[in-house]
Amino acid sequence: MNRNIVISFGFHTLLVLITAMSLPFLSKKPIDLPPIVSVELIQITDKTNIPFAPKAKKIIEKVKEKEKEKKLVSEQAPPKIVKKEKPDAVPLPDEKIEKVKKIKEEKQNPEKIETEVKQVSEFEKKDLFDPNSIAALIDKSKIESAESNKKLDKITQDQDKSIDLSALSLSEEDALKAQIFGCWSIPLGLPYNENLLVRIKLQLKPDGTIIRSEILDHARMNKPGQGFYKVLAESALRAVKLCQPLRVPSTGYERWKELQLNFDAREMLEG
Amino acid sequence: MLFRYLFFLLILFPIKTFALIEVDITRGNLNPLPIAVSPLSIDEDSKKSFNQILKKKNIGSEISSVVENNLKKSGLFNPLNKDAFLQKPEIANLKPRFEDWNLIKAQALITGKVKFVDEKLRVEFRLWDVLAGKEMMALAFTTVPSNWRRVGHIITDKVYERLTGEKGYFDTRIIYVSEEGPKTNRVKKLAIMDQDGFNNKFLTLGNELVLTPRFSPTNQMVTYLSYFRNLPRVYLLDIETGMQEVVGDFPGMTFAPRFSPDGKKIIMSFAKDGNSDIYTMDLENRIVERVTNHPSIDTSPSFSPNGKKITFNSDRSGYQQIYIMDSNGKNVKRISFGNGLYGTPVWSPRGDLIAFTKLHKGKFYIGVMRTDGTGERLLTENFYQEAPSWSPNGRVLIFYRETKTNSKGEGFSAKLWSIDLTGYNEKLVETETDASDPSWSSLLGN
Numbered sequence: 001m002n003r004n005i006v007i008s009f010g011f012h013t014l015l016v017l018i019t020a021m022s023l024p025f026l027s028k029k030p031i032d033l034p035p036i037v038s039v040e041l042i043q044i045t046d047k048t049n050i051p052f053a054p055k056a057k058k059i060i061e062k063v064k065e066k067e068k069e070k071k072l073v074s075e076q077a078p079p080k081i082v083k084k085e086k087p088d089a090v091p092l093p094d095e096k097i098e099k100v101k102k103i104k105e106e107k108q109n110p111e112k113i114e115t116e117v118k119q120v121s122e123f124e125k126k127d128l129f130d131p132n133s134i135a136a137l138i139d140k141s142k143i144e145s146a147e148s149n150k151k152l153d154k155i156t157q158d159q160d161k162s163i164d165l166s167a168l169s170l171s172e173e174d175a176l177k178a179q180i181f182g183c184w185s186i187p188l189g190l191p192y193n194e195n196l197l198v199r200i201k202l203q204l205k206p207d208g209t210i211i212r213s214e215i216l217d218h219a220r221m222n223k224p225g226q227g228f229y230k231v232l233a234e235s236a237l238r239a240v241k242l243c244q245p246l247r248v249p250s251t252g253y254e255r256w257k258e259l260q261l262n263f264d265a266r267e268m269l270e271g
Numbered sequence: 272m273l274f275r276y277l278f279f280l281l282i283l284f285p286i287k288t289f290a291l292i293e294v295d296i297t298r299g300n301l302n303p304l305p306i307a308v309s310p311l312s313i314d315e316d317s318k319k320s321f322n323q324i325l326k327k328k329n330i331g332s333e334i335s336s337v338v339e340n341n342l343k344k345s346g347l348f349n350p351l352n353k354d355a356f357l358q359k360p361e362i363a364n365l366k367p368r369f370e371d372w373n374l375i376k377a378q379a380l381i382t383g384k385v386k387f388v389d390e391k392l393r394v395e396f397r398l399w400d401v402l403a404g405k406e407m408m409a410l411a412f413t414t415v416p417s418n419w420r421r422v423g424h425i426i427t428d429k430v431y432e433r434l435t436g437e438k439g440y441f442d443t444r445i446i447y448v449s450e451e452g453p454k455t456n457r458v459k460k461l462a463i464m465d466q467d468g469f470n471n472k473f474l475t476l477g478n479e480l481v482l483t484p485r486f487s488p489t490n491q492m493v494t495y496l497s498y499f500r501n502l503p504r505v506y507l508l509d510i511e512t513g514m515q516e517v518v519g520d521f522p523g524m525t526f527a528p529r530f531s532p533d534g535k536k537i538i539m540s541f542a543k544d545g546n547s548d549i550y551t552m553d554l555e556n557r558i559v560e561r562v563t564n565h566p567s568i569d570t571s572p573s574f575s576p577n578g579k580k581i582t583f584n585s586d587r588s589g590y591q592q593i594y595i596m597d598s599n600g601k602n603v604k605r606i607s608f609g610n611g612l613y614g615t616p617v618w619s620p621r622g623d624l625i626a627f628t629k630l631h632k633g634k635f636y637i638g639v640m641r642t643d644g645t646g647e648r649l650l651t652e653n654f655y656q657e658a659p660s661w662s663p664n665g666r667v668l669i670f671y672r673e674t675k676t677n678s679k680g681e682g683f684s685a686k687l688w689s690i691d692l693t694g695y696n697e698k699l700v701e702t703e704t705d706a707s708d709p710s711w712s713s714l715l716g717n
Contacts, residue, residue: 181296182300183300184299184300187434187435188347188435188666189436189664189666190437231436237403239296242378260292264296268297
């Protein structure tokens with residue numbers, strides 16, 4: 001009997017201990033959580049836009065001027081409060097620091113956001129940077145977004161560069177297409193269930209006249225059952241000759257001095 | 272390290288250097304191709320000889336006019352005005368000055384010469400690509416002088432095929448029913464002419480009613496229906512020899528005999544025991560086989576070019592609609608589902624389309640649809656028109672159109688019209704008399 005009581009007591013004690021140990025409030029102090037940062041979604045108004053735009057522009061210009069900018073952006077540390085683990089040791093460019101420095105009173109009050117935005121517009125003020133300032137955070141986020149915009153811009157420019165190297169711009173291509181559409185008399189007797197693609201490689205002068213034209217799948221002309229291909233290829237050749245000088249871009253001759261035109265009649269004949 | 276460097280060189284360097292800009296051209300225009308048909312040159316001696324035989328002052332110009340008219344009627348070519356030609360035919364025939372032809376915007380040029388050789392007509396012609404500055408084709412024909420119009424048609428066929436990629440349809444004939452007299456008492460004769468309306472000939476005298484002549488797709492045989500002692504009788508007529516034979520007498524209402532693609536059978540509908548069904552008859556042994564067996568009215572059968580399918584119309588759904596089936600009568604499937612009544616289905620020689628007549632809200636339409644019934648396109652609309660017949664290349668349809676009579680019963684006429692698949696190139700086919708029920712022959716050279 002006593003033995004059972006002891007066992008029961010022992011288990012109950014164990015249970016109480018486990019419970020007590022598992023409840024943090026009994027044994028530990030509250031975790032030191034970072035203060036809550038309230039985020040208010042606001043409607044972008046003229047008021048908020050006007051001040052921001054010039055700032056972003058400046059940043060973008062600055063980035064263009066300084067190659068280091070990209071690094072700075074990527075390495076830029078967020079405010080300590082938000083991300084303690086990242087050091088903010090990387091120096092910001094002066095202007096940037098100035099921008100970041102506009103300090104506002106800590107405000108977690110959403111109602112004040114408008115005022116804060118106003119302060120964003122006062123970026124030029126050289127105030128001290130207060131890491132605890134929510135306004136500064138907002139400013140910072142603005143800067144970051146500006147930076148990211150700038151990054152995006154940069155990417156677009158890069159893409160533009162690559163596009164420049166490998167293709168015509170859309171408007172340049174459209175102009176050329178529109179011209180050739182008008183010159184190409186499609187032979188109507190083609191079998192539309194066959195491959196009706198003719199690839200023609202052109203070598204052009206800077207004024208768009210043709211130095212040389214070459215049918216890339218020339219061998220197909222002599223294949224049995226492909227007699228229609230000859231008709232199609234000849235019609236495509238007539239089109240480019242009729243159209244010359246081609247409406248090529250006024251610049252970047254190196255880029256388009258050789259051009260490949262892919263004539264495909266299937267869409268027209270099926271349509 | 273060196274390999275890595277080389278690798279990058281191989282991968283990156285060529286891309287930068289040789290990237291070729293590609294532009295996709297997926298649209299063009301369907302405008303008629305500007306073509307210059309230079310009159311065929313002819314020497315003075317030949318000119319005199321032909322003038323004596325054919326009563327034509329310049330047979331070279333006459334032949335080129337035939338070519339020019341054919342090309343123009345096709346709607347795919349725009350023959351340029353001869354007044355604008357800078358180079359004389361005699362010189363153009365030897366060596367065209369492409370700059371001159373380019374100047375008048377010609378993209379293709381036809382030159383040639385005619386000569387009187389051993390009592391025969393010898394025609395040489397060349398087709399030139401003006402923009403490329405090269406010869407595309409050169410052919411010569413020798414024939415009896417009276418065949419000069421055919422030479423023009425054959426030249427057109429060759430040019431058409433070379434420039435469009437499909438066979439031409441100019442060296443062909445059209446058989447039709449010539450009609451004369453008041454509407455209540457029409458005299459109907461079988462007549463035949465070239466596809467451009469020339470060389471018209473009457474094949475019957477008009478004593479008997481003739482209906483629905485149809486050309487064989489393989490040769491110059493014609494089958495048609497005629498009434499003999501009030502009984503429908505199916506005839507076979509050899510256009511080349513003029514020989515005619517009776518295929519058989521058939522009971523009741525017999526309609527529209529038509530050849531099979533190999534020309535060995537005819538398919539038609541006739542009423543037996545009060546019910547119209549479709550039958551075939553073997554022309555060698557005259558054995559008749561029933562294809563459909565349905566209480567509804569099945570008429571207007573037409574074989575597909577490969578002979579495996581038959582299209583026909585039937586009212587088995589309650590209204591007259593178009594159906595297809597296997598050549599043995601199995602797998603009957605309705606393909607027309609639009610509003611109105613559909614009739615006279617004819618399978619295209621290309622096999623891709625079925626032409627039909629449609630009656631909807633009091634108007635008659637000639638249209639085409641794919642063989643599964645999709646893609647219905649109505650090409651032309653009128654008060655009364657029917658009986659489309661395909662050109663041998665499947666691009667043009669010929670049909671007949673009747674006009675309304677006034678309150679006095681006057682003003683009635685029946686004429687042949689042609690229209691191409693675009694629906695835009697509708698043309699009256701000139702005939703000496705009123706005409707109906709046209710049928711287009713295959714190419715005469717076949």
